[in-house]
Amino acid sequence: MSAPTDKLFTYTEGYFITKSLLALWRLGLLGGADARIDPGKSAAGLGCDARLLRATLDYLVIRGIFVKDGDAYRYSEHGRELAPYYGYLPMHIGAYEPVFGQYEQVLHGDLVYGANLKRAEHELVGGMSAMEEHLLARLNTLMDEIAFTGVLDLGCGSGRMLAQVLRRSPRLRGVGVDQAQEACEKARQNLADEGLAGRTTILYGDAGRLHELPAGVLAQVDLVIAMFVMHEIHWQRSRAGVVSCLRDIAGVIGSGGRFLMVEVSRIAAGGARPGLRFVPEYQLVHEYSNQRLAGEQEWREMLAEAGLTVLRTEPAGMCEAFCFVVGVRE
Numbered sequence: 001m002s003a004p005t006d007k008l009f010t011y012t013e014g015y016f017i018t019k020s021l022l023a024l025w026r027l028g029l030l031g032g033a034d035a036r037i038d039p040g041k042s043a044a045g046l047g048c049d050a051r052l053l054r055a056t057l058d059y060l061v062i063r064g065i066f067v068k069d070g071d072a073y074r075y076s077e078h079g080r081e082l083a084p085y086y087g088y089l090p091m092h093i094g095a096y097e098p099v100f101g102q103y104e105q106v107l108h109g110d111l112v113y114g115a116n117l118k119r120a121e122h123e124l125v126g127g128m129s130a131m132e133e134h135l136l137a138r139l140n141t142l143m144d145e146i147a148f149t150g151v152l153d154l155g156c157g158s159g160r161m162l163a164q165v166l167r168r169s170p171r172l173r174g175v176g177v178d179q180a181q182e183a184c185e186k187a188r189q190n191l192a193d194e195g196l197a198g199r200t201t202i203l204y205g206d207a208g209r210l211h212e213l214p215a216g217v218l219a220q221v222d223l224v225i226a227m228f229v230m231h232e233i234h235w236q237r238s239r240a241g242v243v244s245c246l247r248d249i250a251g252v253i254g255s256g257g258r259f260l261m262v263e264v265s266r267i268a269a270g271g272a273r274p275g276l277r278f279v280p281e282y283q284l285v286h287e288y289s290n291q292r293l294a295g296e297q298e299w300r301e302m303l304a305e306a307g308l309t310v311l312r313t314e315p316a317g318m319c320e321a322f323c324f325v326v327g328v329r330e
């Protein structure tokens with residue numbers, strides 16, 4: 001049994017590893033599995049202090065993420081294994097640093113989320129993009145079994161998800177809705193970069209009020225996707241608002257259409273299984289940023305109230321996230 005101080009320092013270790021990796025991620029140094037960092041060259045190119053950059057890399061060598069390779073650094077086997085997932089760090093930590101970096105002021109009410117405090121959307125957009133790649137593999141498999149021609153992505157963020165769906169076939173059309181201007185701009189850019197702008201419409205608007213979108217824009221939609229956005233609408237519009245939004249979705253897809261909803265299930269106090277990673281922290285950041293997770297069963301009930309039914313439930317390939325394949329109840 002380790003000493004209490006060791007146990008406590010496990011937490012501080014996690015903090016420093018996370019902060020160091022996040023800094024490297026923000027500097028653009030955490031590339032693919034074969035990333036090789038030459039601190040002299042990188043520091044000069046990025047306008048950083050080479051000595052301090054080296055100190056960070058040396059620290060991460062001690063912590064087993066990098067190994068030295070002459071004057072440069074490359075991933076250890078362990079670091080390489082993590083490489084596809086470093087994008088979780090800006091999504092999970094970086095985006096919420098404005099909140100948790102000022103924790104006490106938030107607790108005192110000097111800073112109030114949504115009034116004079118906001119998460120860092122650009123980190124969320126960048127980080128989600130990395131995460132989407134992993135989720136998408138699963139969703140892609142699910143989509144193989146769904147016939148659709150028009151897809152609507154609610155809270156489309158960077159639009160990368162929409163782009164990947166549209167790449168499946170040139171006959172597909174897409175609409176993305178997001179209420180963050182930054183996300184809409186990023187989505188338009190990403191879709192244009194992929195030559196998909198002609199098949200997509202990105203709308204700045206409220207995904208919780210689909211009936212308020214310009215008439216006709218959703219006419220072709222027979223697949224709606226909501227990845228990690230329904231819990232935002234849950235806070236914004238409460239339970240009744242979610243049910244009304246789900247009714248709108250049912251109206252958009254009609255019978256035969258499908259709704260893919262990806263969420264992380266809320267954990268009741270004391271309900272976390274031993275060793276559960278990520279979800280308790282995910283839940284905490286949501287409490288502090290005007291979002292409200294719901295349990296899997298609660299989502300089923302809201303869907304049922306809106307005339308929808310869960311046809312299939314799949315793990316979404318990310319911690320405890322799940323994906324519902326939903327249809328209109330006959």
Ligand SMILES: C[S@@+](CC[C@H](N)C(=O)[O-])C[C@H]1O[C@@H](n2cnc3c(N)ncnc32)[C@H](O)[C@@H]1O
Pocket residue numbers: 124128129132154155156157158161177178179180183205206207208226227228229232233236
């Ligand atoms: C957690 S991100 C998920 C982004 C994207 N779906 C993904 O999985 O990569 C949530 C996104 O939903 C957007 N959002 C939140 N509430 C919204 C609403 N009521 N209407 C439209 N977009 C909303 C946010 O601006 C953000 O881009």
